[in-house]
Each structure stands twice: as C-alpha cells, then as structure tokens.
Amino acid sequence: MVAVKPFLLDTGEGWVLFFQYNKKNSMSIDNIMQQAAIAFQQYRETKAEQKAVFLETIAANMEAAGAALIGQAAEETHLPQARLVSERARTTMQLRMFAALLREGSWVEATVDTADATVNPAKPDIRKMLIPLGPVVVFGASNFPFAYSTAGGDTASALAAGCAVVVKAHPAHLKTSQLVHKAIKDAIFSSGMPPHVFQHVEDGSFEAGESLVKHAATAAVGFTGSFAGGKALYDHAAARKNPIPVFAEMGSTNPIILLPDTLEKNAEELARQYIASVVLGMGQFCTNPGIVLGIESEGLSRFIAEAEKEIAAAIPQPMLHEGIYKAYHAKMEKALQQTGVNVVGHSSTEPGAGEAWPTLAETDGTAFLSNPLLHEEVFGPYAIIVRCTDLDQLQKVWRSLAGQLTTSLMGTEKDFTEHASMRALAESIAGRIIFNGVPTGVTVCNSMVHGGPFPATTDSRFTAVGINGIKRWVRPVCYQNCPQTLLPPALQNGNPLGIWRLVNNEWTR
Numbered sequence: 304m305v306a307v308k309p310f311l312l313d314t315g316e317g318w319v320l321f322f323q324y325n326k327k328n329s330m331s332i333d334n335i336m337q338q339a340a341i342a343f344q345q346y347r348e349t350k351a352e353q354k355a356v357f358l359e360t361i362a363a364n365m366e367a368a369g370a371a372l373i374g375q376a377a378e379e380t381h382l383p384q385a386r387l388v389s390e391r392a393r394t395t396m397q398l399r400m401f402a403a404l405l406r407e408g409s410w411v412e413a414t415v416d417t418a419d420a421t422v423n424p425a426k427p428d429i430r431k432m433l434i435p436l437g438p439v440v441v442f443g444a445s446n447f448p449f450a451y452s453t454a455g456g457d458t459a460s461a462l463a464a465g466c467a468v469v470v471k472a473h474p475a476h477l478k479t480s481q482l483v484h485k486a487i488k489d490a491i492f493s494s495g496m497p498p499h500v501f502q503h504v505e506d507g508s509f510e511a512g513e514s515l516v517k518h519a520a521t522a523a524v525g526f527t528g529s530f531a532g533g534k535a536l537y538d539h540a541a542a543r544k545n546p547i548p549v550f551a552e553m554g555s556t557n558p559i560i561l562l563p564d565t566l567e568k569n570a571e572e573l574a575r576q577y578i579a580s581v582v583l584g585m586g587q588f589c590t591n592p593g594i595v596l597g598i599e600s601e602g603l604s605r606f607i608a609e610a611e612k613e614i615a616a617a618i619p620q621p622m623l624h625e626g627i628y629k630a631y632h633a634k635m636e637k638a639l640q641q642t643g644v645n646v647v648g649h650s651s652t653e654p655g656a657g658e659a660w661p662t663l664a665e666t667d668g669t670a671f672l673s674n675p676l677l678h679e680e681v682f683g684p685y686a687i688i689v690r691c692t693d694l695d696q697l698q699k700v701w702r703s704l705a706g707q708l709t710t711s712l713m714g715t716e717k718d719f720t721e722h723a724s725m726r727a728l729a730e731s732i733a734g735r736i737i738f739n740g741v742p743t744g745v746t747v748c749n750s751m752v753h754g755g756p757f758p759a760t761t762d763s764r765f766t767a768v769g770i771n772g773i774k775r776w777v778r779p780v781c782y783q784n785c786p787q788t789l790l791p792p793a794l795q796n797g798n799p800l801g802i803w804r805l806v807n808n809e810w811t812r
C-alpha cells in the first residue's frame with residue numbers, strides 16, 4: 304500500500320528526509336504536497352536575487368544537458384531536432400526573463416497611500432503589493448516538451464512569483480521531463496533553495512492529477528492540453544471546500560477572416576501562407592488556424608484552388624504520441640462525415656504509421672452555423688474553409704465561435720477602412736488579434752497575450768506567455784497602519800529595493 308520510500312539525501316547543507324513519489328497513491332501525493340507547503344514557507348522569504356540566480360541556474364543546466372536532452376526529446380515526441388533546439392532556447396530565455404523581472408522588482412505593484420489626519424474621516428496608512436499564492440501544481444503539455452512542461456512558462460512564472468511548484472510530468476515525454484527535473488534539482492542544491500521547492504510527479508493517471516488538484520495544500524493549477532482534461536481539473540478545483548484557481552489553456556481554432564479586397568488581390572499568396580501555418584509542426588499547436596472564413600467570390604475560389612495544391616504538397620509527419628494520432632484521425636473523419644462538408648484535398652503523400660494526414664475541408668456558412676461539431680478543434684493538420692454568402696453571414700459565423708486564443712484579420716487598407724468595426728468584434732472573441740498574419744509562432748514579450756475567453760482558457764484575464772504570466776500565481780494584500788519594521792521591504796518608506804511604486808498617486812522610485 305505504501306508507495307512512498309523515504310530516503311536521506313545530503314544537500315550539501317545538511318541531510319534532508321525525502322519522500323520519493325513512485326506510483327499512484329493518494330498517500331504519497333499527500334507527502335509531496337506537504338513537502339511543497341513547507342518549502343513554500345521557506346522559499347517565499349528568499350531574496351529576489353537568490354531566486355533570480357536559481358532560475359538562471361536551471362536555464363544553464365538545461366543548456367549544459369546539451370544534445371542528449373534534445374535527442375531524448377526527439378525520440379519521445381518525434382519532433383524535429385531543430386524545433387526542439389529552438390524550443391529549449393525559448394524555455395531558457397523565459398527563465399532568464401523572469402530572473403530579470405525579479406532583479407528589477409517593480410512587478411510586485413507596490414502602492415503606498417500614506418495617512419492623512421486632515422480629512423474627515425481620517426485616512427489610515429494603507430500599502431499594497433502582490434504576494435505568492437502558495438504551492439502551484441503544473442500539468443506538463445504533450446506538445447511542448449520544454450516550453451510548457453517541467454521547466455516551462457508555468458513553472459518559471461510560478462517560481463518567480465515565489466511559489467513552490469509540483470509538476471505532473473506528461474507521460475508522452477517522461478524521460479525528457481526527468482532530465483529537465485535533474486537540471487532543476489541540481490539548481491536547487493547549487494543555489495541553496497529549499498529542497499522541495501520543485502517536485503516532479505511521474506504518474507500517468509487521472510487519479511494522480513485529481514489528487515494533486517484536490518489536495519488542501521494546493522493553491523493554484525496551471526494546465527495546457529485538451530478541453531476535456533482542463534475542464535475536468537477545473538471542476539475538481541471548483542468543487543473543493545476551498546476552491547482554487549485553475550489556469551487551463553485548452554482548445555482553440557484561431558479563426559482567420561479573409562476580407563474581400565485582399566481576397567481579390569492576394570488569394571494565392573494568402574492560401575500559401577495559410578496552409579503553411581496549418582501544417583506547421585503537423586498542426587500540433589494551440590495556435591493552429593483550423594477555421595478560415597471568406598465571402599463567396601472569384602477570389603475565394605482562387606484561394607481554395609491554391610490551398611488544395613498546398614495541402615497536396617504537405618508531407619505527413621509523425622504525431623506526438625499515439626493518443627493524439629488516433630484522436631486526430633477520429634475527429635477529422637467525424638468532421639468530414641457531417642452534412643454539407645466536402646474534402647478540398649489531402650496530402651498526396653500516403654501517411655506512414657503514426658503520421659498525420661494533412662487535410663483541408665470546406666463547407667458553407669449555413670451548414671457551419673447549424674452544426675456545432677464543426678466548430679470544435681481537430682488537433683492536427685486539419686482545417687475547414689467556410690464559404691459565407693455575404694459579410695453579414697461571415698460575421699454571424701465568426702460570432703458563433705467559442706472563445707479563442709487568437710483571431711486574424713486579413714485585409715488591405717481599403718478592407719480595414721471599410722470594415723473597421725470588425726476590430727471590436729474580434730476583441731469579443733480572442734485574446735490576440737492579428738492583422739495580416741497567421742497565429743502560429745507566439746512571440747515571448749511583455750505585451751503578448753496568450754489567453755482568451757472560455758473555452759480557450761478558464762480565465763481570460765491572464766496570459767500564459769510573457770512576464771505577465773506571473774500574475775496568475777499572486778494575490779494582492781494590503782497593510783493598514785503597519786509599523787515600518789513589519790512592512791515588507793517593497794513597501795517601506797525608504798524604498799530600499801529602489802522599485803517603481805505608486806506613492807500617493809505618483810509614480811516614483
């Protein structure tokens with residue numbers, strides 16, 4: 304029954320008793336989360352500089368893991384080495400980005416309103432800042448073995464916020480995750496962090512995930528994956544005695560709107576750009592543009608003809624794992640069987656074992672509007688073109704779609720002048736509105752929003768990419784009439800951290 308094997312480990316700063324989780328057992332999840340809770344209390348008091356060094360050391364260790372790490376990830380995910388090299392670079396860059404954020408320090412949004420006895424009623428001294436929530440559980444994603452997995456954006460932002468992190472490794476790339484876990488463990492010891500500030504759960508079962516979400520010590524959850532998975536975990540979190548936030552990034556079809564003037568002028572170029580995005584990484588991105596809308600016209604016919612050529616030329620590639628391969632073909636078959644749906648074309652290359660068959664379909668606006676199944680994400684290199692009778696129907700189809708991570712408007716200057724109101728419509732649908740571009744390729748920068756209305760995510764107020772991802776793992780607290788000696792340094796009168804603060808309505812350092 305007992306799946307926990309306690310063992311002693313010399314951390315260099317004394318011996319620590321570890322409970323190593325090794326199989327499905329709610330008792331051992333309990334130990335993991337208790338350890339996380341203790342580590343959190345120590346880690347939250349750690350200075351920003353030390354946390355920054357810790358994050359940078361993880362990045363350096365991942366780089367030092369070299370070609371062996373890339374090779375392991377390639378073997379498990381079937382992703383090309385070049386893609387994995389750039390994904391690791393993005394992951395280490397994210398860790399360093401959060402280290403820089405910690406060193407600068409102003410992210411805590413320190414706000415000071417000093418007391419005023421001359422007003423009636425007298426105003427007390429009130430000071431506010433952001434503090435970490437507690438232990439965070441992160442579910443590693445199958446489609447990003449580095450950037451959204453063990454040391455990915457959720458982990459980096461939660462550690463930066465001052466939270467302890469427990470990652471449930473995705474079973475599709477367990478060995479890769481173990482290597483990254485080693486990079487983190489080594490960083491914990493070399494930078495003197497609390498030993499359990501990061502822990503790794505290696506159990507591919509729903510029960511383990513459920514226990515982690517339901518554990519009393521868990522303060523928040525980060526997830527990237529299917530709608531079914533994200534929603535199930537969200538429901539578990541909401542049903543707790545003390546509900547906790549779940550930041551789940553789930554499905555998205557990222558609709559692309561082809562406006563009339565650009566269709567007439569640039570149909571072929573648009574089709575090439577579109578299909579390149581659909582088949583990139585065999586469509587295994589949350590930003591894959593699975594739906595494109597255009598108004599019936601000679602331009603749209605040319606777009607479809609060119610897209611047919613492009614999809615025929617696409618080369619099938621292996622998918623991430625068997626579950627995704629099976630789900631792709633089953634969902635695609637089902638979509639193609641729907642009334643009013645026609646195949647535009649498939650890749651002309653027969654797919655091999657485990658490979659996706661790039662496929663393009665088309666339907667009309669009426670059939671699309673009457674069938675919600677066609678609105679669903681088909682995770683892989685599949686897309687559907689919706690032929691609309693006029694602008695009214697196009698807008699109706701667009702509005703009928705559920706919340707999205709992104710939506711793209713393709714247009715000329717004339718289009719954007721004539722259809723300026725479409726920007727507001729786009730805002731009601733998506734977190735990122737792209738003009739004359741495809742959604743694949745998410746730039747990691749301060750102003751990026753990688754989020755969107757449900758069901759793209761469970762909380763559209765936050766982003767999973769960029770420095771603002773840290774806001775998911777913190778909450779504001781204010782101190783009223785707190786003695787200077789008890790205030791955190793960020794709120795003390797002398798501003799010892801030298802951070803930007805809003806003091807009596809004025810920004811100051």
Ligand code: NAP
Pocket residue numbers: 442443444445446471472473474506507508509510512513527528529530531532533535536552553554555588589590626627630631681682
């Ligand atoms: P997934 O099935 O959602 O699994 C992701 C993680 O969540 C895994 O660790 C899984 O546990 C856990 N999980 C899923 N359902 C759960 C439940 N009901 N209770 C507790 N834990 C649960 O995602 P996936 O394996 O990566 O791929 C499956 C499908 O997800 C794909 O075909 C695709 O449709 C979609 N997907 C979407 C995105 C996106 O960005 N939109 C990304 C990846 C995948 P186990 O370890 O036990 O499996």
